[in-house]
Amino acid sequence: MRNIVEIKDLKKSYKGGFQALKGVTLDIREGEILALLGPNGAGKTTLISTICGITTASSGSVAVGGHDITSDYRAARSMIGLVPQEINLEPFERVINTVRFSRGLFGKAGDDGTIEKVLRQLSLWDKKDNQIRELSGGMKRRVLIAKALSHDPRVLFLDEPTAGVDVELRKDMWEIVAGLKAAGVTIILTTHYIEEAEAIADRVGVIAKGELMLVEDKDKLMARMGQKELEVQLSTPLTEVPAALQSDALRLSDEGALIYTYDTRAERTGITSLLAAIAQEGLTLRDLVTRQSSLEEIFVNLVHEGDTPTHAEGAA
Numbered sequence: 364m365r366n367i368v369e370i371k372d373l374k375k376s377y378k379g380g381f382q383a384l385k386g387v388t389l390d391i392r393e394g395e396i397l398a399l400l401g402p403n404g405a406g407k408t409t410l411i412s413t414i415c416g417i418t419t420a421s422s423g424s425v426a427v428g429g430h431d432i433t434s435d436y437r438a439a440r441s442m443i444g445l446v447p448q449e450i451n452l453e454p455f456e457r458v459i460n461t462v463r464f465s466r467g468l469f470g471k472a473g474d475d476g477t478i479e480k481v482l483r484q485l486s487l488w489d490k491k492d493n494q495i496r497e498l499s500g501g502m503k504r505r506v507l508i509a510k511a512l513s514h515d516p517r518v519l520f521l522d523e524p525t526a527g528v529d530v531e532l533r534k535d536m537w538e539i540v541a542g543l544k545a546a547g548v549t550i551i552l553t554t555h556y557i558e559e560a561e562a563i564a565d566r567v568g569v570i571a572k573g574e575l576m577l578v579e580d581k582d583k584l585m586a587r588m589g590q591k592e593l594e595v596q597l598s599t600p601l602t603e604v605p606a607a608l609q610s611d612a613l614r615l616s617d618e619g620a621l622i623y624t625y626d627t628r629a630e631r632t633g634i635t636s637l638l639a640a641i642a643q644e645g646l647t648l649r650d651l652v653t654r655q656s657s658l659e660e661i662f663v664n665l666v667h668e669g670d671t672p673t674h675a676e677g678a679a
């Protein structure tokens with residue numbers, strides 16, 4: 364698959380010296396939905412703003428469709444649509460004029476066919492003559508997307524499209540995003556929600572403290588994230604796994620503890636049977652410790668900051 368956006372060693376320091384991006388390198392593939400996941404202040408908005416040329420990079424480069432965002436700004440920018448986090452619409456303007464105006468800002472000739480297509484795509488056609496103030500919050504968010512699509516961009520950036528939105532509206536938004544992908548638009552969205560990335564992304568990138576910590580296919584990521592290890596420490600360390608307990612999921616640690624790997628999303632983890640079998644072998648438990656894969660640790664630390672339940676104390 365062709366890369367539509369190429370980001371190389373992108374750094375951004377704000378006035379005062381704060382480094383919001385510490386060298387981000389990332390290729391975005393044409394036609395994909397990429398979710399950028401990270402906590403508040405991670406640098407997601409800074410990254411998007413820099414790619415869109417709203418913020419100037421301190422160093423590094425960004426090319427969109429082969430056009431450098433600095434030296435070939437107009438060509439690069441015309442390929443990008445940006446949906447900002449905040450709703451910044453003129454309340455008394457009519458929906459259709461709001462969207463027409465956005466197209467004009469890109470120096471493109473008026474094209475009511477395109478505007479109609481976009482408004483229909485976002486289920487706003489029957490609201491085209493309404494004033495913005497007459498719309499619900501969900502509709503206003505859709506107008507923001509319509510504005511961003513008014514000049515036929517190839518790449519759409521959505522900055523936290525579902526922040527503070529209820530479950531129904533979030534699902535509507537996911538459907539809209541899926542529809543845009545089907546229409547051939549490459550989509551990059553930022554989010555705080557793992558579930559959101561899980562629901563719609565093809566690939567997931569994790570940003571923390573200005574660094575891109577990983578980018579991976581969602582399916583592979585989710586498979587890895589489900590893995591967890593249970594360490595069963597015994598009063599007397601073992602030298603081998605007892606014959607009656609032998610299984611592919613069980614191995615011995617260097618300290619003579621049993622390490623059991625299981626899938627947290629499986630209907631049955633097998634932990635109860637394992638503990639029963641250990642008791643039947645006459646082995647006495649000293650402690651139980653659970654560990655998530657390093658990836659899940661990253662997620663847990665990032666997304667639920669300060670909440671890292673890694674010990675299953677007294678679980679015997």
Ligand SMILES: Nc1ncnc2c1ncn2[C@@H]1O[C@H](COP(=O)(O)OP(=O)(O)OP(=O)(O)O)[C@@H](O)[C@H]1O
Nearest residue numbers: 377378381383401402403404405406407408409410
């Ligand atoms: N104009 C600015 N001047 C100085 N510092 C800024 C500016 N804009 C952002 N920052 C800082 O850069 C860091 C990254 O901010 P950014 O908005 O990119 O994070 P984010 O990941 O989008 O967060 P959120 O999820 O809260 O929107 C933060 O520490 C923020 O305070």
